[in-house]
Amino acid sequence: MDSPRAEFYVEHNPPARRAETRQYVYDIGSYHYNWHPQIELLVILGGKVELCAAGGVAVLGRGDVAVLNSNEGHATMSLEAGPGASSAQALLLHLDPDYVSSFNSGVIPHFACRSTPRTQGNAEFRRLRAMSARLMEEGLKAGPAAAARREALLAEIVATLFESFHDPAVFPVALMGEEGYVEVLRRATGYIEEHYRERLTLKQLAQRAGYSPTYFSEIFSSHMGIPLSEHITRVRLAQAVRMLGETDLTITDVARESGFPDVKAFGVAFKRAFNKTASQYRRQLRELAERGVDLGQVDETFHERFAHPEEQLGDHPGPHGGGVSAEEHRRVLEQVRELGEQAALVGERLARLADG
Structure with a gap:
């Protein structure tokens, strides 16, 4: 009697997902205590940052990655300026909770994701840094190919978060409401x-x-x-x-x-x-x-001066009117690219080692 033949045939009918994001590079000043429904992925580009969240305090340095969960109260403060900057800088990505929860039966997940000096080089953090950098660069491009790559990168970031950092033991405070x-x-x-x-x-x-x-x-x-x-x-x-x-x-x-x-x-x-x-x-x-870290100047334009993925290189106003010079814009984009390139190089080396 012949055994049933295995067929490689799959149909995929995903639900319609609203993949809205907001991503930008900004200067970190003193504490601005806030919370929001979006899940926030933070990558430190330069300097040292004090992150206060969930009642705890951590110091993050260049290349560190942290996730701030939906409606988690948090604040950041620059402890040390990055090279050529007046304060620490970070690459921030806001993920729509509707989009992320659509992969989790409508439940907003909790991610336990924060790198340390010991774990910063782990593969999952390298992937998040590299994909965040590439997402920013693709956002600067136009056309359907760039749009498709951006959505693919976004899905891969969410997949990495679920695969490596999802904490199902922490039940979410809220479901998506009516x-x-x-x-x-x-x-x-x-x-x-x-x-x-x-x-x-x-x-x-x-x-x-x-x-x-x-x-x-x-x-x-x-x-x-x-x-x-x-x-x-x-x-x-x-x-x-x-x-x-x-x-x-x-x-x-x-x-x-x-x-x-x-x-x-x-x-x-x-x-x-x-x-x-x-x-x-x-x-x-x-x-x-007293150490020369001028947080007051940064606070005056908090979230008003940044390199936004929708903008082009050159002198241009931010969405709140804060001007960003071409030189400054190139510098922060170079920081983003450098993080992505470093992560890609390490991944290539590991792949070669795995191949013998």
Whole structure:
């Protein structure tokens, strides 16, 4: 009796995926505490950077790679300038959570991805550096071939993250939510942004939204990815960090002006978020200034001066009006290319060794 014949025949009918990304090179200044739905892939191009995320602090250097997960509160600060720059620089890629979760049954994954001096040379980090660099370069090109290569690189980056860094034991805080609550949550978060100095309660915000406190709390947590109380605390911390760097207000005054009920509550929240006290952070800023690291100048154009994949070489304005000279643009692009070339060379050497 003949055995069944194996046939190499496969049909692939993937779901429609929205592969939206944002990628750019930017100067890192002092802490700008923020969080967002996008998954962020960060590659340090030059200098040293202090990364604060998930209540921990790490120092990253040139070539280090880190992932900041969806709605993970984080802040970065330049500790040492890169060659020819006024501060450290990073290549950043924002991945749309809809796109990434489409490979994971609609669930936003958690990636435990952060290189160290010991692991920076591992194959998975080399791949992420090389593909991030190539993605940036393909973004500078036009035409269908470049667009196809860009989408292929994006898919390969996501595949590497799932293959090497996916942590299924960490259940995501939120699933992708329905669109019906977007406007309600937009109004709620807008109100918090305007009234963070005031006493804000769940009951008060739920009444404004037209829901019971319990239901509104569930909506907020499931769609925003963090509890309402945590969101309010983060908004207040973001304001406090700005005031610590830009004003001479006392710690007590900073706590009051940023909406915390007292300096003790502010101290607990700040230490939990940044693993240091507010006084230690302010002292750190002053020590950096004494060493010639001018974070104030960088902060004035934070995320306004960068080499964007949509731009061409030459003098041009950024999307917020900050000019980038041709010389500076060439320098940062050279840093991107160099990282990609180094990773490719190491990969070629390993391939030759594997082939004998």
